Amino acid sequence: MATSTVENYVKQILLEQEQSEGSPVPMGKVASALGVVPGTTTTMAKSLADSGLVDYAPRIGVRLTEEGEKLALHVLRRHRLIELFLVKVLGLGWSEIHEEAEKLEHVISEPVLERIDALLGYPTVDPHGDPIPSAKGKMDIRRLENLSSSPIGKRLRIARITDQEPEFLRFIEKNGLQPGAEIKVLELNQIADTISLSLSDDEAVMTIGVSAAKKILVE
Ligand SMILES: [Zn+2]
Known part of the structure; x- marks a missing residue:
């Protein structure tokens, strides 16, 4: 092992x-x-x-190698299923689960992992929108654009947050920009290096930096 x-x-x-x-x-x-x-x-x-x-x-x-990839996918599967379990079942905040999963991913047994998978209904994405590899080691990687290069004025759905630093995740949560949220980009200001956007069910405009926008993937 x-x-x-x-x-x-x-x-x-x-x-x-x-x-x-x-x-x-x-x-x-x-x-x-x-x-x-x-x-x-x-x-x-x-x-x-x-x-x-x-x-x-x-x-x-x-x-x-093929063998290395198989192992890596399995570790990722454990990590992401554990994260989802911690949020959905134990009610932990999504900004605190990564550190916990970093530890648990190395010690969880196969039978427990498979029970978690079944309990959660064989999910395909974790709370950050990251794909969960299947038990057979298959992972669907969706081609997603980031917010800094997405079209202006179109309805978009946030699909994945690529930065898992707790502080960044708290910023995302505070602004309601978690996976599943529907948004519209209103303006890309190249001088200020910012992006203005609004949530679909809210008229309020928020402005975020381009570097933050690059960590938010949409579909
Ligand atoms: Zn994580």
């Missing part, structure tokens, strides 16, 4: 691969996302390669 360190690495590499669209992920990127010093990641990359979980090219980066 993989250690939690190995699980964290393969999961992070999978998340980075999602961004890089298949090209190898530099270990430096993985290191900064995991908050570790770059030196240790080289050792880790070699050891992951020895275990057959990644292909590693020094100075270029890593790419998950």
Whole structure:
């Protein structure tokens, strides 16, 4: 069985691969996302390669093997199902669940995970709108635009929030911008680097920065 360190690495590499669209992920990127010093990641990359979980090219980066991807998807499945369980069943706030899931994802047993899956009705997305891989390791990645590049004046539905920092999530919650919310972009102000929008059921206009808008995906 993989250690939690190995699980964290393969999961992070999978998340980075999602961004890089298949090209190898530099270990430096993985290191900064995991908050570790770059030196240790080289050792880790070699050891992951020895275990057959990644292909590693020094100075270029890593790419998950089929086996590595299978493990990563399974860790992601545990993480996202746990997050949904914590919100739906235990009533935790969605800004506090990520840290809890980071711990529980390494210790939950398969039978308990499958019971949670069934209890929740075999969900396909977690509370942040992130896709939940199936038990068979399939994950539907929807192609979604972010709010900074979406059309003006069109009704849009928020589908996914890509930043899981509690502070950012609290900002999203405070403004009613959680997945499922319907909004309309009113104006993109390139000078101020801001976007004005309104919620469909509310006339009030709110203005957010473009960097925040980039972390909000819509459909
Ligand atoms: Zn999370």
